[in-house]
Amino acid sequence: MLETRNLDKSFGAVHVTRNVSLKLERGERRVILGPNGAGKTTLFNQLVGELTPDSGSVHLAGEDVTALPVAKRARRGLSRSYQKNTLFDGLTVEENLGLAAAVHTGNATQLWSDSLAKPEVREIVDEVAEQVNLMPYIHAKVSEISYGVRRQLEVGVALATRPLVLLMDEPTSGVGPEMSKGFHDLLNNLPRDLTMLIIEHDMGLAFDVADTITVLNYGEVVFDGLPEAARGSKLLKDIYLGSWEDA
Amino acid sequence: MAHDLGFWTLQALNALQLSMLLFLLSIGLTVIFGLMHFVNLAHGSLYALGAYFAASLAAVGGYWMGFFLAPVAVAGVGILLYSGLIKRMRKSGPMAQVLVTFGLIFVLLDLTRIVWGDLALAIDVPAILSGRLTFLGVEYPTYRLFIIALGLAIFAALAFVLGRTQIGAMIRAGVDNDAMAACLGINVERLFFIVFCVGCALAGLSGAVAAPLLSVTPDMGLQILIPTLIVIVIGGLGSLKGAIAGSLIYGFVQTFGAVLAPQLASVLIYALLAAVLVIKPVGLFPAKG
């Protein structure tokens, strides 16, 4: 469903992505692990087109999308959430979801009707709000909801484009451990045919969701395989040292 | 259109003279923007004030009194503006700053009208600069050559100060990253204040220098504002290199455009600005990558 071939990127002397090749099957849930500065977010930015790789290619549903701009890739079914909330702050939860759903249903440039009044948009908004537990806050403005709920909305907005592949950059970043657990249950309840690529910091939690695990270190794939294999890997222990024994 | 070499030399000197005048004006504006992220639309009004101060002082103590004291007086006005308005606007968004300084244009415009009246003032070129000099085979007014020399001298001085001295390094650090500069123990607020005052003084100086060439009128600040903004946007905000490059581009395009394609001359510079913004939305030599 999503594939990269020999993706490579440098910023000056810093080699941030080294020859990264990944292959995600339809419905696969893959977690990317790696210490700070391993190049996880940079990889995401290349996948969605916010950064152009120096060499290598990105393929979505069998088609080479390396040359496509961000918006075109998104319309082909690639959606992402951000590590730092990237929401529409002055608007309500419903309007946030509605904007995304409107783009997906082709109502975002309509001059003759209100996108949020369209049944197809409403249907997506209601469904996504249900999926990410936003129903109680649906009419609240982003500024009025708590940080944890904003994290849910962050994923919700990405989901409301009805993507084929959902990229999530540390969806639980900054929320407490109990809430993170709830968040992972929420991710587990998403439709099985949705392909997900998740950057996660907390190893223990990552194993809740992952079908497969990829570990990046210094921009390089150092592990690619099943969670069980990752758990026992000596390499991973070296990279993370004690930090994941606690998890 | 067959013109001899002398004609082109003359045009080149005209272009250079216009460029230098714009450079004096734009360098203050662009460094203030680069350092403080502050767009002072009233910069042109300070230039007009400089011309008025110079005219009044020249009437009392001759041209040179105006030349040396007008920048000081304008810097004084700058201090008032800084402590009264600009310091408080430092944390506001760019839009608010643009609007406040836009309001300031109106206020300063009418204040000059109240103090000096609506009639144009004239100021004489000092005796020592009043003749013509033969330069590169053409006769050219000494005063205009003086402006070119002054502009080049100020450019050299600023290049030296910004590039080679301690305070220059501090300013460059501040333009690059003011939070980091503050962490390095640089008193950024005081630096802003000094740069703002120097920028105002340069605006006053360019007004004083321009006064004998043009008639001194209340709206001269408004007329010069757009060319100045074009210079700094073409050049890229915040850099000395950008200011000099933008000034030269403006001066030459304007002057040679008027000679070669009179119908298009006025449109040409705007078309160039639009082209620059489309191809390089942050100008040719922005201070930051």
Add this chain to the structure above:
Amino acid sequence: MFRHTALRYAVLVLLASAALFQAFTAEYFGLEILTEILILAMLVLALDIVAGFGGMVSLCHGALMGMGAYAYAILSTTAGIAPPVAMAGAVALTGAIAWAIGAICSRSHGIYFIMATLAFGQMAYSYVFEAPIFGGDDGLGGISRLDLSFVGIDLNDSRSFALFCLASLGAIYGASVLILRSGLGRSLTGVMHNEQRMRALGLTVWRVKADVFGLSGMIAGLAGVLAAQHIMYISPGLLSWTVSGEALVVVILGGLGTLVGPLVGAAAFVVLKHELSAVTTYWHLVVGALLIAVVMSRANGIFGWIEARWGARIDRRLTDATRKPEAKEVLGDA
């Protein structure tokens, strides 16, 4: 997204009644002022759509208005096209030019966007000033008004023309509300709040900006057509950047992004200008000081200030009888 609150409705009703009262009672001079207000109001509506709801602070709207005026003048006098067709042509042409400007400037932000629009506005100004067909500095005269005699209205009468402008403004206000409440308008708000995210959601951001800029340009063009018909004479000064600057001042003084505020601002500005210039020639000083005071107070203009301070209380008073208190929470009511 634009919403009508009870306060906004109330102010609209007040403004409309005041305009109607003025239109039916005022003498020639009062009618001229009213018409001036209505045309300026239309221009600032156009500006508020792009600046207040799209974050595109344009300094070329004065020039767009001027283009509309010149296009109408050329089409109706030089080319001899019937006024209604010339009007439509002028509006369409201005819209097309505005669309192109919006598309080209869509990558620029902040001060660069302001400068880019300024450049295009000044380009038009210089061109009109230089090109012989536009009459240069002398401008163009002999412009005729729309002929509505077939329904028994003579627009050459000041009162009828003022009412005609009022009706046009009402229609344009309605159209503006519809634009802002459409899918396009919602996307525009999304772009203003977070352009990067809208792009990541798959929106072609430049198209949205260009489309809205084009629509706004059509409104500015219509304001220009009305201005040309009003004074029946036009000069390049109409395209000057100071006109755009003044329009921006009116939007800011009134309340950016409130649609109703700029209408209040337009009325206040024109009245203030006439009252002050009768007393002093230094009315710019007052306007400048007022602008500084309003911006430094951090209020969103006069109307924005009223709204922030008393909006909730007034709304409650006004809606208590008719609606539930949480009525403002109801979405998708458009």
